[in-house]
Amino acid sequence: MTVISRRPPEQVMRLARMGAFHQHRLSFMRILLRRMKADGWTFHCSSFEFDSKGVGCGLYVAQGPERAYSLVAFGHDLPPDMRSDRVIATAWDATFTLFDGIPTKADLERLNQNVPLQEAGRVTGRELTVSRANRSVRLWDHVVSRLASGQQPEAGMLRDVGYLMRTTAVYGSGKLGAADREVIADRAECAAPFQMEMLTVFLIRNFVVELAEHMARALGGKKAVPLDRALRRGLGIGNSTGLGMAPFLINHPVLLNNWIAAREEALAVVRRLPSAKQVDVEFFCSLLVCAARNVEEWRSDHPLQVAKLQELRRDVGRLQSYIESVDLTAPMSWDRLYHWAELTLDLDGQELLVSLMLEPYGELIDGFASCMSADEGAAFVLDGAMPVGQLRAVLADVYGWALALDWGAQTTQARVWYVSAEKLEPRLGERFAEPLADYEQPLSPGRDAARLYADLADCADEMPVAEVLLSHPEHRHMVRRAQIADRYPYAEIRDNTISAEVLPIDMLRAKLAFFGAQHFDPRSDRWVRINMFRNAPYPDELAGADPDGWAYST
């Protein structure tokens, strides 16, 4: 009998496939909502003091079984000419921090002096995240004026934009002086990755609607009405993500491995099922119908994404036709369905199917969430005793694709990742058109592996790597990566990250899909808008709602 194992890294870790990932059961937003629902978290707004322009401060408390977390929200009156999504902006419509516990008055005063400044301010070990958001001006004004006049906003306009505010950064893990992830990693609610960042956004979404309703009341007085609950559901929090996020996946190989490995193991578990129950098949089919509608709602003007979306919509149709023609309760039907998809569908369709196939099997796979964090320090120390022969074999195995490329060709290393002095933000430049090579960030493992491999040519197989590193310190970074990739199969992207054809949005999408984002709308090859928590229950609805089903809703 054939053993069904995880898909191999040379299949999964290609940029084109990673750029086709969809949210799934093990996405971090969904892990968060499941946990909060299961543990009976409660939420309340303990303070809300804003003027008619939305200037003020609010406090939202999330109470878990062991401890509380508080979103401190500051509203600002932002002149329109200062409204920018760029990481270099210096003012925002709203700024936030997630406080560990419940802040005192003194804490709030300190935060008021710092959080609105974002990068120019400082927070402390009591804060877990720092974030900011800008209004979608078009939708904000429409919603506030409609509610003020006693009317609901136009549903079509809400659907088209999808959010009242979009975050332009959600910083955690020690940034700007906040607590390091290591400080909270032992807490059950923080065990999965990015849980406090996701909680921040979940609470921001609630605040944003309440601020819009407040401003409508200030404008319309007694005429004003609250936002219809169904319309409210359809609003998420937008997010504008640029190049800065792309290096993350390369800079955190063990973490990347653990994310991918969890999802691949989940897929393998489902494909190994000898048969599917009727109830699970029906659930899968119902979600496929939702997913088909959901995909119809994605909007993009970007030519690449428009083409991908068309193909995805076609593939969803093919998938629907196919499952009507087969009996999914037959033996090994999930595995057969997956094989059919590999042969028939494009990558976007295949990866959507992977997400959907996991849905009926939470009991089997949700526990993998506990394997998705990483102790990166433990993997850091090099094994200097590794013989060169073994290192050569690892390089040939993991980076064989890179050893086969012609690194002398300009197109192979056309790009260079660097940080600009002007804005301190990551950028992708043209190596042969700009004087950037001296400032290159270590984000091209394929090229570096090929260089290392070439320099090992004259070394004896039994020579320990320590000897090589003493005379070739420039290879230290790559040797560490190779040793990590040897132990963690999904640690490395198996594509050239500096080629003329690289699309940074592929890396952004892979990461954002693990966050649980939807409605990917690339605005160029290097930044993307997405929606977070769209259709998810609000804090006041979570106790009575399905913490998972929203992900495919429309």
Place this chain on the structure above:
Amino acid sequence: MTWSLNEVTALARKAGRGAGQSWGLAEETGRVVNWLAARGVIAPTLLGRLLLRQDGLELTALAPRIESDDWVNDGWLCPIIAGATLSDRAATIGQQIVFHNLAQPLLIAPATASVALVRGAVLGLDWDGGGFVTDGRDLWLRGQKDHVDVARLTFDAVPQGAPLACTARVPVDAETTAILNTFAGRTYAPATEESRRAGAGGADAD
């Protein structure tokens, strides 16, 4: 003002790179500062002093030449390079290593800790009037110097008293911040017209 460990780690890494280290070595610099700072040592200050002293020098000249148990070179040993070399040889080094002319000897403690873990031993580094002991996890400190002429690594060291207390916050003074930022700044590319145009993405409003 205190910093998070991740902040000082990132700054140390960038500063190391700006000071001419390879990226792999700069990563070691980040880890060295992280490991020591987590045990209450004001490691960013020590790193700042080291980088200033070594500024402009060819780093290969600061790497150890290994002559039996003596680690020497023609100037002084950079503790980051010597530490990386020591850690790389954790499984095989002898038990009588002597470092000659070692700058900022405390910065070699994290590598010593790696050896301690690999060998399952308690290691010490002794110099005239001071030294440290580590079992791989904890650090016992007896004084700090900017430079020692001779430092002896010993296996089966005996810690005295209490180890340094662990902490998650690092005090960093303004002078050290300025020094490390200056080195880190060398990793940033001056702006060009092309790069401004391409930018990092992001729109202004909608």
